[in-house]
Amino acid sequence: MAASPSTLHQLxxxxxxxxxxxxxxxxxxxxxxxxxxxxxxxxxxGDSPEANQFVQEFSERGHVxxxxxxxxxxxxxxKSNMTQPPSQTAVSDPDSKQDHMPAMDxxxxxxxxxxxxxxxxxxxxxxxxxxxxxxxxxxxxxxxHRHTNKVVEAAHLRARDEQEMQQLLQSLQYQYGIYNSxxxxxxxxxxxxxxxxxxxxxRKWNRYGVQEMWSKAVMYPGExxxxxxxxxxxxxxxxxxxxxxxxxxxxxxxxxGPGRPIPSYHAQAIHQSISLNNSLNKEAQANIxxxxxxxxxxxxxxxxxxxANLTVNGKNINYEKAPVSRPEEKRQxxxxxxQAIAEKPKSSRLSSFRKSxxxxxxxxxxxxxxxxxxxxxxxxxxxxxxxxxxRWPDEQWRYIVAVYQDKVGMTNKIAALRAHQPxxxxxxxxxxxxxxxxxxxxxxxxxxxxxxxxxxxxxRGITPAWRGYEDTAEERLYWVLNHREGSVGMRMKPDFxxxxxxxxxxxxxxxxxxxxxxxxxxxxxxxxxxxxxSKQVMPPPFHAYxxxxxxxxxxxxxxxxxxxxxxxxxxxxxxxxxITRWTRSTQPKNKDVAKAIIRRxxxxxxxxxxxxxxxxxxxxxxxxxxxxxxxxRNLNDMWHNVRLGGGTxxxxxxxxxxxxxxxxxxxxxxYHPIYGWQAGPQxxxxxxxxxxxxxxxxMDEFELDLLGLSWAHVTIFLIGVDGCPHHHRHANxxxxxxxxxxxxxxxxxxxxxxxxxxxxxxLKRHLGYDIxxxxxxxxxELPAYSE
Numbered sequence: 001m002a003a004s005p006s007t008l009h010q011l012x013x014x015x016x017x018x019x020x021x022x023x024x025x026x027x028x029x030x031x032x033x034x035x036x037x038x039x040x041x042x043x044x045x046g047d048s049p050e051a052n053q054f055v056q057e058f059s060e061r062g063h064v065x066x067x068x069x070x071x072x073x074x075x076x077x078x079k080s081n082m083t084q085p086p087s088q089t090a091v092s093d094p095d096s097k098q099d100h101m102p103a104m105d106x107x108x109x110x111x112x113x114x115x116x117x118x119x120x121x122x123x124x125x126x127x128x129x130x131x132x133x134x135x136x137x138x139x140x141x142x143x144x145h146r147h148t149n150k151v152v153e154a155a156h157l158r159a160r161d162e163q164e165m166q167q168l169l170q171s172l173q174y175q176y177g178i179y180n181s182x183x184x185x186x187x188x189x190x191x192x193x194x195x196x197x198x199x200x201x202x203r204k205w206n207r208y209g210v211q212e213m214w215s216k217a218v219m220y221p222g223e224x225x226x227x228x229x230x231x232x233x234x235x236x237x238x239x240x241x242x243x244x245x246x247x248x249x250x251x252x253x254x255x256x257g258p259g260r261p262i263p264s265y266h267a268q269a270i271h272q273s274i275s276l277n278n279s280l281n282k283e284a285q286a287n288i289x290x291x292x293x294x295x296x297x298x299x300x301x302x303x304x305x306x307x308a309n310l311t312v313n314g315k316n317i318n319y320e321k322a323p324v325s326r327p328e329e330k331r332q333x334x335x336x337x338x339q340a341i342a343e344k345p346k347s348s349r350l351s352s353f354r355k356s357x358x359x360x361x362x363x364x365x366x367x368x369x370x371x372x373x374x375x376x377x378x379x380x381x382x383x384x385x386x387x388x389x390x391r392w393p394d395e396q397w398r399y400i401v402a403v404y405q406d407k408v409g410m411t412n413k414i415a416a417l418r419a420h421q422p423x424x425x426x427x428x429x430x431x432x433x434x435x436x437x438x439x440x441x442x443x444x445x446x447x448x449x450x451x452x453x454x455x456x457x458x459x460r461g462i463t464p465a466w467r468g469y470e471d472t473a474e475e476r477l478y479w480v481l482n483h484r485e486g487s488v489g490m491r492m493k494p495d496f497x498x499x500x501x502x503x504x505x506x507x508x509x510x511x512x513x514x515x516x517x518x519x520x521x522x523x524x525x526x527x528x529x530x531x532x533x534s535k536q537v538m539p540p541p542f543h544a545y546x547x548x549x550x551x552x553x554x555x556x557x558x559x560x561x562x563x564x565x566x567x568x569x570x571x572x573x574x575x576x577x578x579i580t581r582w583t584r585s586t587q588p589k590n591k592d593v594a595k596a597i598i599r600r601x602x603x604x605x606x607x608x609x610x611x612x613x614x615x616x617x618x619x620x621x622x623x624x625x626x627x628x629x630x631x632x633r634n635l636n637d638m639w640h641n642v643r644l645g646g647g648t649x650x651x652x653x654x655x656x657x658x659x660x661x662x663x664x665x666x667x668x669x670x671y672h673p674i675y676g677w678q679a680g681p682q683x684x685x686x687x688x689x690x691x692x693x694x695x696x697x698x699m700d701e702f703e704l705d706l707l708g709l710s711w712a713h714v715t716i717f718l719i720g721v722d723g724c725p726h727h728h729r730h731a732n733x734x735x736x737x738x739x740x741x742x743x744x745x746x747x748x749x750x751x752x753x754x755x756x757x758x759x760x761x762x763l764k765r766h767l768g769y770d771i772x773x774x775x776x777x778x779x780x781e782l783p784a785y786s787e
Contacts, residue, residue, distance in 0.1 A: 003027070007061075010054055014045050015209065026058070034059055036146075044153055044213070147390035151430040151462075154217035155448045157210050163446040165203065172200055176258055179572065179579035182496075183247050183266065187258040197258060205229065211458060218460050220288045220427065228457040239280060240456040244272045247578075263575040270577055274468070274495045277455060281465035288464045292421050297377035384418070384426050391435070400675055401435045404708045409484040410434070417483075424464065431462045433476060437705050439676030442651035449473040449701045468495060473700035480707060481740055500577060503728035510535035510750070516773070517757035523588045523596045524752035530586040534722045534751025537731070539761055545742035546713050548768035552684040554664065555605060555766070557598060557630070558657050560692045561619040562648040565591040571724040587751045590693040590719045595639060597717060600759040601689060601766075603632045604779040608767070616660055620653025621646030626660065650696040654705070658712075661686045679711040686712040687766055693719040695730045703737050706744055713743050715766045717758065722751025756780075 003011075003026040011022050025044065029037045038059045045051035169184065175196065176185045187197040208227055215225035226238040247266040248259045392398045405411045414434055417425045428434065431448065441447040452459055453475060455467040461475045469475040478493050494502065513536050524530070566589060570582040598617070606612050614631035618624055619642055630638045658677060662669050668682040696702065706714060716734060720727030727750055734746040745765035749758050760776050771779075 007058065014051055014054060015213065029058070040148065040153070044150070149387060149390070149430045150217040154214045155451070158214050158451060159446040159448070161207070162451060165207070166452060168200055168203065172196060178261065180266070183261050185258055186248050215458065215460055218427070218431070218462055220284070220464055221291050221423065222287055223284070226458045238458060240273070240276060243276055244456060245269050261578060263578040263580070266578045267576040270496055273456065274497065277467040281467050284464045288424060289421070292423055293373065293377050293380065295373060295377055296419070297381045297422055298419060380422050380426065384422060384429065387426065387429050391429070400672060400678060404436045405434060407708045407710055408480060409486065410480065412485055413483040428462065433462070433479065436675045436708055437701065438674050439655065442655040449476065450698065469493060471700070473698065473704060477700045477704045480704065484740070496577065499729050499732070500725060502732050503725040506537055506728045506732060507723065507725065510537050513754040513757050517754045517760070519756050522753070522755045523592050527588050527592070529588055530752055532752070533754045534587065536749060536754065539747055542764045542770050544768050544770070546768055549687060549766070550685070551609070553687050554661055554684050555611070555687045555689070556616045556618065556657055556660065558653045558688055558690045559594060559598070559617065559619045559642070560621070560648055560650070560696070561642055561644050562621045563645045564648070565589070565594065565693055566644045569721045571721045572726065574725070585721045585723070585751065587722055591644060593719055593753050594691045596755050597691065597758060597762070598630065599632070599635055600755055600780070601762060602630060602635070604759060604763055604776070606631060607779045607781070618653055618656050618660065620650060620656070622649055622652070624653040624656035626656060648694060648696040649698050650690070650692070650702045651698045651705070654702055657686070657688060683711055688712065688714045689762065689766060690714055690716045691719065692716060694726070695733070703741070703744070707741055709743065713768070715762055716744070716746035717762055718746060718748035720748060720750040724750070
């Protein structure tokens with residue numbers, strides 16, 4: 001349906017986007033049934049009188065001819081949403097490099113294709129659904145079921161160019177020699193400029209409409225949106241504008257060129273931002289806590305009692321003559337909240353006069369207050385129930401969500417939030433905080449867990465205390481860690497200064513590795529990069545938190561092959577907290593260390609479990625590739641298939657590994673079209689060795705996913721540059737995750753690495769028991785490699 005110019009003009013007054021995007025929104029809306037289309041537009045535009053009028057007029061015009069017929073609204077039975085795969089005989093060649101992941105293209109995990117060939121749907125096939133010509137809905141779409149909300153819709157628009165904007169900023173920073181991710185290039189001119197910096201700023205300004213829409217979707221009651229528009233100085237509500245100094249200082253004269261950040265001003269800006277973040281977070285949390293309903297919205301009797309007390313008292317009691325009630329004379333069946341709202345102030349002598357001129361009496365105001373609270377509570381309850389029904393439409397769906405909440409350890413916390421803080425519960429519910437991560441998000445360049453959080457620019461997070469996080473994945477991860485059962489106190493994310501101080505403190509604890517692990521064939525000795533080993537931070541004494549390995553466990557290897565694995569190792573040089581340059585480190589490249597560790601690890605494992613056929617090796621960067629099963633005979637040949645380059649997105653590799661695991665054990669698992677594979681009681685444990693050389697862009701998403709899994713144990717080997725604070729910052733983060741999730745353990749090494757020592761520590765954590773030195777030596781005694 002083509003939109004008329006007048007319709008586009010009306011919509012542009014309500015939603016400041018380009019005409020092409022407005023046409024896509026209207027085109028998609030016209031494909032929906034009348035009621036769904038109206039709800040869709042209402043989520044986008046809000047509930048202002050102008051918006052309501054536009055929605056009504058467009059709905060009448062767009063559905064004169066009946067609209068597009070839709071899929072049946074019948075909710076499928078349990079088996080149609082959770083499919084039981086057949087036996088392993090139906091699985092295609094396990095060594096095939098073909099990607100068997102189901103085709104997913106929806107931002108919230110909607111399936112654009114069928115499940116894998118080895119997991120055909122049980123029961124009748126779902127009703128056919130033709131995607132609209134416009135933007136695909138970011139809702140959950142499975143077996144004819146569609147769900148969306150205002151957060152989902154705003155996330156869809158934001159995801160279109162989020163990744164592009166992040167990459168554009170990184171390119172600019174590299175171009176102008178800025179190595180801190182929190183500093184944007186600046187170029188102040190008094191004339192129109194077409195330089196790359198201003199082109200980036202123009203792109204930012206063009207996103208203000210999307211930013212406003214995102215803010216409206218995630219803001220809590222009483223909050224105001226803002227941005228970093230430099231032209232909006234008088235009426236700006238940006239709290240950072242006048243309270244945080246620029247990293248470039250003041251009065252910097254650059255002769256028309258781009259400015260250079262100044263370390264002292266950058267440090268000052270960091271201190272001011274941290275202080276302001278903390279105060280605003282505290283204020284925002286207190287504000288929303290104070291705005292939560294005073295009555296229990298799930299108990300209708302409380303609301304009825306409050307109303308009955310007021311109306312009955314207003315009719316039958318003469319307040320001027322009635323005796324003052326004593327505390328012991330109050331109704332025993334009224335809750336404190338009801339008494340607080342329903343309790344009436346004393347009547348004034350001027351009440352008759354006020355009533356005659358139209359001023360409400362205190363009794364009438366009290367009644368109106370209770371009516372407003374009751375209506376608000378009913379509306380909030382209705383919104384929550386509608387969102388829950390939309391997100392989890394059947395018993396199997398709800399069962400998966402319940403299992404996830406139990407595995408993560410949030411069942412009681414979420415129930416308490418729903419009962420006592422329903423406003424915050426609804427906001428987090430709309431953002432998907434209480435359910436597994438949709439499997440389709442792993443392969444998408446941008447999704448709701450990859451959105452940047454920029455407090456000074458007004459790009460908001462989901463929770464009330466969102467300031468200070470880097471992205472929405474980190475925000476959700478720490479929210480989960482703080483709300484898990486058994487957590488003591490708030491597990492706050494360390495600010496940048498604290499992270500740097502802890503990294504430097506950890507770096508100072510490095511000592512010489514134990515001499516009994518010396519090996520002349522270590523990579524650093526073969527390449528003669530420097531004399532001896534680098535000092536290492538000793539891992540804490542091993543404790544077996546997870547269950548030890550059993551013969552049925554499945555060992556796999558996941559290798560980072562991003563471009564940095566092939567870089568010449570360099571370390572940053574800091575001036576306070578600003579990186580000014582890089583220096584070369586005399587150590588092997590990370591790819592060579594990784595290959596050596598994989599060789600030693602597979603040799604020892606083969607001697608331990610006698611799986612001489614090898615262990616599945618998968619690589620990842622921007623995409624994942626299954627290399628094959630590697631062993632001590634074919635590792636060199638297999639290594640020729642390893643391709644280095646690209647970014648570091650661990651979720652792509654993690655999904656590939658999970659897919660391989662369930663190919664082998666599909667008879668004990670089930671498949672869900674949104675949440676992917678679900679392990680059963682008989683599914684063997686996956687034991688994964690993950691090799692990284694830095695922090696992945698989606699590492700928080702990966703750690704968040706692992707919190708909800710009990711069938712996987714991941715041992716991480718972190719390769720780092722000698723004396724690099726970045727390495728130790730990431731190591732500290734992994735240590736914090738390992739402390740709260742016993743299914744995750746890690747070992748790190750820097751510089752010239754003692755490979756036998758690293759392998760021994762990795763095997764302890766991978767196998768789940770303290771391997772004596774004598775046993776480890778025996779595990780190393782394998783036949784000579786076939787070169």
